[in-house]
Amino acid sequence: MFLHSKKLLAKDIMSKEFLIANENYRVNELIRAMLKENIEEVFIVDKKNKLIGFVRFIDIVKMIGENLNQDIPIKKYIDDAISVDKTTSLLVCKDIMLENRIRKLPVIENGEIIGVIKKDEVLNYLYTNLKKSQAKLNHILDSIHEALCVIDKEGQVVFWNEKSEKLYDVSSKEIVGRHMKDFFPDAMILKVLKSRQAVKNVxxxxKKDYHIIINVEPIWIDGEFSGAVSTDRDISEVKKMSSELQKANETLQYLEEEMKRVMGDQLGEIIGKSEKIRKKIETARQIAATEASILLTGESGTGKEVFARYIHDHSDRKGLFIPINCSAIPNELFESEFFGYEKGAFTGANNMGKIGLFELAEDGTIFLDEIGDLPLSMQAKLLRVLQEKQIKRVGGNKYIPINARVISATNVDLKKLVEEKKFRQDLYYRINVVEINLPPLREREGDIPLLIDSFLKELCKKNKKNILGIEPEVLKILENYHWEGNIRELKNTIENLVVLCRQDTITIDLIPKYIINRVGEKRFMGENSLDLNKSIKKFEVDMIRKALELANGNKVKAAKLLNIPRTTLYYKLESYKIECR
Known part of the structure; x- marks a missing residue:
């Protein structure tokens, strides 16, 4: 989950630094050992190394003060030890330690102590994750469309988001921590504070020309009243809700299908059976579980983001996949977008500050598409982050550790950019631990029909079309086309055919003329003859034969492909002595 850290167990945070002693240890021997190791507690085990209790240094000091015999076994003075196993959750460990007022909690496996949970380390971890969750929560609350206000049971404002600032002309800095009645004495939320009853759609x-619908809910935590929360919505937005909701549902349905296609758990999520693409898929799966930085290269439209998502989904990372198009971010915003900023960092900055994309990708993957467009100044900062595994927000003075895998992609020659001093050589080697060069579509023999079939189903559903199939001659033409724009161009072409198709089958006449012309030019481009008449004749003969081949000998369809009348085709067939098979 976005706001939840992964469940941490005792084994994940336990310390190996602890002292154990046999139950037959003499008191004076134990004193020397504890002084030498500077340890306040010793865990006592029996002959089989099973934990039976513990002794604290302070107890030994009391024992010495009472002039008790120090040359007797320590087992006479031990206390029972509370313990947990290694699969106990961190929160349960915390509750046990607070309830029993202990600072160290032994972790047991088969009766033997294997580690110790320390109270200070537990609290530090929980505090750090609480701060991260608070930053993410503030980011979400500031991004919602409604004006949001939260007050405590005393009436003091504890949260006031950006929409509230714009709606009521009061900044968060002014109102948070102050009593609501000092600003809005008749506010509906104050009435709910007294009645403790929800108010809906008031x-x-x-102010003038602002029409608002208010909803206020009392806040109850574990049966105790803690305050109230209000959400205010501009009523003019509600008028658009019905059509927007329908659009959102359709979009969501499409996105769910898209997510299944590109983020599933099956190898088929990357469509292709050609040897070249299968090798790339095998490499991607092999390195997915590693921590290596990956550089995806290849022509535009070859599916680099799909491969990046595939690698993320087949890794062990539990965080988000955060894609970033480096060419779409203005130079002056790179640092604040990547690393976030503290409140008041610059003019126009969010009063609560903002979490950066690297923090959002914690325990996940950050995908830097078109990394060749990254400015040199930002390249240096990115390199430092990749080396030190920590970031510092704009306007901040504290370094924040990050754990995000970086996958980069480019359709340009980074080595050439390095030679031209436009890309840092050290960054190039840092992001290019493993390079996967994706083949262009024209080199993926046999993959075009698979892609066409997948796109046809997807785009028919998207455009509410019921197209059953595609003519064989259409498929032949598409297979013979060069596809300079690769998969992206192929998908756009299929959508064009789907949108224009009025029947249940895609036919030759729907194919854009530039595709037919380019397919027909293939044979002609290799000619060396300078005799114009001969070249024109050969070109016409080749074009007619190619059209007949694609149309399976059907002269009517061949004439349509050639964009000439049937009578003209018949004339040329007779003139050039071309036989139809």
Whole structure:
């Protein structure tokens, strides 16, 4: 989950630094051992190394003060030890330690102590994750469309988002920590504070031409009243809700299908059976579980983001996949987008600050597409982050550790950019631990029909079309086309055919003329003759034969492919002595 850290167990945080002693240890021997190791507690085990209790240094000091015999076995003075096994959750460990007022909690496996949970380390971990969750939560609350206000049971404002600032002309800095009645004495949320009853869909006009619907809910935590939360929505937005909701549902359905296609658990999520693409898929699966930085290269439209998502999904990372198009971010915003910023970092900055994309990708993958467009100044900062595994927000003075795998992609020659001093050589080697060069579509023999079939199903559903198939001659033409734009161009072409198709089958006449012309030019391009008449004749003969081949000998369809009348085709067939098979 976005706001939840992965469940941490005792084995994940336990320390190996602890002292054990046999139950027959003499008191004076134990004192010397504890002084030498500077340890306040010793865990006592029996002859079979099973934990039976513990002794604290302070107890030994009391024992010495009472002039008790120090040359007797320590087992006479031990206390029972509370313990947990290695699969106990961190939160349960924390509760046990607080309830029993202990600072160290032994972790047991088969009766033997294998580690110790320390109270200070538990609290530090929980505090760090609480701060991260708070930053993410603030980012979400500031991004929602409604004006949001939260007050405590005393009436003091504890949260006031950006929409509230714009709606009521009061900044978060002014109002948070102050009593609500000092700013809005008649606010609906104050009435709920007294009645402790929810208020729904109340009309409100805070200022001229602003028509607002308010909902207020009391906040109850474990049966105790803790305050109230209000959400205010501009009523003019509600008018658009029905059509927008329908659009959102359709979009969501499409996205769900897209997610299944590119983020599934099956190898088929990357469509292709050609040897070249299968080798790339095998490499991607092999390195997915590693921590290596990956550089995806290849022509535009070859599916680099799909491969990046595939690698992320087949890794052990539990965080988000965050794609970033480096060419789409203005130079002056790179640092704040990548690393976030603290409140007041610059003019126009969010008063609560903002979490950066690297933090959002914690325990996940950050995909830097078109990394060749990254400015040199940002390249140096990115290199430092990759080396030190930590970032510092704009306007901040504290370094934040990050754990995000970086996958980069480019359709340009980075080595050439390095030679031209436009890309840092050290960054190039840092992001290019493993390079996967994706083949262009024209080199993926046998993959075009598979891609066409997949795109046809997807785009028919998207455009609400019921197309059953595609004519064989159409498929032949598409297979013979060069596809300079690769998979992206192929998908756009299929969508063009789907949108224009009025029947249940895609036919030759729907194919764009530039594709037919380019397919027909293939044979002609290799000619060396300078005799114009001969070249024109040969070109016409080759074009007619190619059209007849694609149309399976059907002269009517061949004439359509050639964009000439049937009578003209018949004339040329007779003139050039071309036989139809």
């Amino acid at each position: 009309y409100h006009m805070p």
